[in-house]
Amino acid sequence: MYISADGLPPETLLQDYDLCIVGAGAAGLAMAKRLAGSSMRVLLLSSGSAHDRGRPTAARQSIYRGTLGDFMQKVDPIFLERSRLHMHGGTTNHFGFWSRPLDPIDFRARPGYRDAAWSLTLDDLAPYYLAAHEFGHFGPFNYDDMPFWEAALYAQPFPPQPGDALHGAIMHAQYEESLHDFQVQFDAELRASQNVTVLFNAHLLRIETTEARNRVTRLTCATIEDGAQGRTVYVQARRFVLAMGGIESVRALRLAGDLGNNRKDHLGRGFMVHPLLVNAAKARFAQPVPLSVRGFFRDQQVRLMPPADGVSDYTPVHTPLVNPEHVFDLCVFNAWGVLVPTEAALEAEGIGNFRLILRFNPAGDAVEVNLNWEQVPNEASSITLNPSQVDPIFGQPVAHLDWRLLPEDKRTAVRALDICADYLRSRGAVDWALLTDLRGGAEEWSFAPHIGMLETGDHHMGALRMSAHPDDGIVNPDARMHSVENLYVAGCSIFPTGGFANPTLTIVALALRLADHLRAT
Numbered sequence: 001m002y003i004s005a006d007g008l009p010p011e012t013l014l015q016d017y018d019l020c021i022v023g024a025g026a027a028g029l030a031m032a033k034r035l036a037g038s039s040m041r042v043l044l045l046s047s048g049s050a051h052d053r054g055r056p057t058a059a060r061q062s063i064y065r066g067t068l069g070d071f072m073q074k075v076d077p078i079f080l081e082r083s084r085l086h087m088h089g090g091t092t093n094h095f096g097f098w099s100r101p102l103d104p105i106d107f108r109a110r111p112g113y114r115d116a117a118w119s120l121t122l123d124d125l126a127p128y129y130l131a132a133h134e135f136g137h138f139g140p141f142n143y144d145d146m147p148f149w150e151a152a153l154y155a156q157p158f159p160p161q162p163g164d165a166l167h168g169a170i171m172h173a174q175y176e177e178s179l180h181d182f183q184v185q186f187d188a189e190l191r192a193s194q195n196v197t198v199l200f201n202a203h204l205l206r207i208e209t210t211e212a213r214n215r216v217t218r219l220t221c222a223t224i225e226d227g228a229q230g231r232t233v234y235v236q237a238r239r240f241v242l243a244m245g246g247i248e249s250v251r252a253l254r255l256a257g258d259l260g261n262n263r264k265d266h267l268g269r270g271f272m273v274h275p276l277l278v279n280a281a282k283a284r285f286a287q288p289v290p291l292s293v294r295g296f297f298r299d300q301q302v303r304l305m306p307p308a309d310g311v312s313d314y315t316p317v318h319t320p321l322v323n324p325e326h327v328f329d330l331c332v333f334n335a336w337g338v339l340v341p342t343e344a345a346l347e348a349e350g351i352g353n354f355r356l357i358l359r360f361n362p363a364g365d366a367v368e369v370n371l372n373w374e375q376v377p378n379e380a381s382s383i384t385l386n387p388s389q390v391d392p393i394f395g396q397p398v399a400h401l402d403w404r405l406l407p408e409d410k411r412t413a414v415r416a417l418d419i420c421a422d423y424l425r426s427r428g429a430v431d432w433a434l435l436t437d438l439r440g441g442a443e444e445w446s447f448a449p450h451i452g453m454l455e456t457g458d459h460h461m462g463a464l465r466m467s468a469h470p471d472d473g474i475v476n477p478d479a480r481m482h483s484v485e486n487l488y489v490a491g492c493s494i495f496p497t498g499g500f501a502n503p504t505l506t507i508v509a510l511a512l513r514l515a516d517h518l519r520a521t
């Protein structure tokens with residue numbers, strides 16, 4: 001059911017909820033959808049309105065302004081406002097749902113490269129990945145079934161050679177707006193839900209706790225009315241989930257006096273993004289690369305015929321359909337191939353995971369390489385408050401983001417491109433040239449907006465990392481804060497490491513897992 005906080009009398013106390021989820025983006029909406037129809041009474045706080053589409057109001061988005069450390073200021077001075085959306089549906093309104101699960105190696109500690117590791121395994125997440133995958137309407141969950149994808153894409157990656165450090169892997173995307181803006185996708189179900197209430201125009205301002213700070217007692221929320229702070233609403237529930245995105249969930253805990261910080265001061269630390277070189281290198285080929293190989297690396301619309309019995313395999317549909325009625329039966333999305341390292345190469349090199357997108361010219365005799373990679377979680381990379389600047393609506397201190405890289409991060413980029421050069425040379429590339437300057441220290445890059453500049457993938461990870469032991473992170477493997485018994489976190493701030501994969505599939509998988517855990521306990 002939908003209600004709006006600006007329709008409630010001022011100072012209303014909403015109570016008797018089993019669960020209050022704060023934030024209606026990818027994570028919050030995934031949880032609400034999972035819990036719809038359950039016996040739990042759930043309140044989902046959405047900052048936006050039921051009609052939000054595309055972009056937030058300027059007033060609401062202005063809350064996302066903050067300040068940046070020197071390094072991020074050089075890489076992307078508008079990162080805080082550009083890479084997130086303060087609205088119903090959150091930042092899903094920005095994306096095309098590029099998806100791939102994390103790899104097994106992303107979950108493990110990598111002694112000598114990074115100590116951080118997940119306290120979950122890929123197997124723990126597997127059933128939730130399956131369910132999350134359905135949010136993208138991506139057909140079968142078989143990212144690594146190459147024969148299937150070679151048939152679907154009408155193309156194969158370069159034939160493997162002994163000793164290859166790279167291999168082909170599949171990415172999916174869903175460009176159909178109604179299937180990637182989560183607030184559109186789940187509108188009808190949540191509107192009709194009897195047990196899930198979506199409270200619109202509800203902004204969390206303050207988390208109140210017991211004196212011992214080990215239980216949340218109440219949330220203070222406020223509306224935005226006529227572009228300014230409006231009425232106050234209070235919420236009481238048995239349990240609470242912060243699902244306000246990777247930066248704002250940290251800001252809320254900082255505003256609550258560093259609620260949930262541990263003895264090692266991990267709160268807000270270990271913030272990661274995926275560093276990105278859109279134009280990292282280029283190569284020429286003496287002979288054009290066959291279309292059948294180039295096609296593998298091209299973003300293609302894929303149409304699959306779902307199995308009639310719901311059990312057997314999906315079938316790729318290549319030919320134009322004779323019967324237009326079938327169009328509506330098809331599963332339609334985008335897929336393409338990328339190059340990724342083998343586990344053996346990653347272990348031998350002691351570097352982070354990465355993904356290479358190859359963009360061929362129409363003649364097929366030249367290629368440009370796009371590199372996106374895993375960053376090492378790094379305590380100096382942090383989210384704090386900037387007390388000297390407040391947001392223009394509620395007057396609370398803004399977030400200060402100091403994104404930092406380590407020498408290991410530079411090394412991953414250097415070695416990934418060396419490995420790519422070797423791989424392409426063995427496939428006939430005759431000229432290989434870097435388009436970016438990889439000399440210098442961890443934070444020396446090309447920053448000016450031209451070919452070869454360092455960019456950030458729009459993925460906010462870490463800062464409230466999951467850990468088995470309270471000394472090593474902020475939330476436990478159930479995503480509950482180690483030191484606050486009824487407060488949970490959903491979203492990619494709980495990622496201990498980030499791999500290279502776009503994170504939302506994993507965010508949704510973790511959110512569904514948390515929803516099931518809360519329902520079961």
Ligand SMILES: Cc1cc2nc3c(=O)[nH]c(=O)nc-3n(C[C@H](O)[C@H](O)[C@H](O)COP(=O)(O)OP(=O)(O)OC[C@H]3O[C@@H](n4cnc5c(N)ncnc54)[C@H](O)[C@@H]3O)c2cc1C
Nearest residue numbers: 023025026027087090091095097098204244458491502504
């Ligand atoms: C341009 C762009 C493209 C992207 N493309 C992809 C992609 O293809 N694939 C992929 O996997 N990821 C992609 N991402 C990242 C993806 O959008 C995020 O990973 C995902 O949306 C994060 O989900 P979330 O629920 O944690 O946060 P969000 O989706 O940001 O949701 C947070 C919600 O909390 C609300 N909120 C914040 N503060 C408060 C408050 N005080 N009170 C109440 N509510 C509050 C916000 O309004 C918002 O609704 C992209 C991001 C960008 C910017």
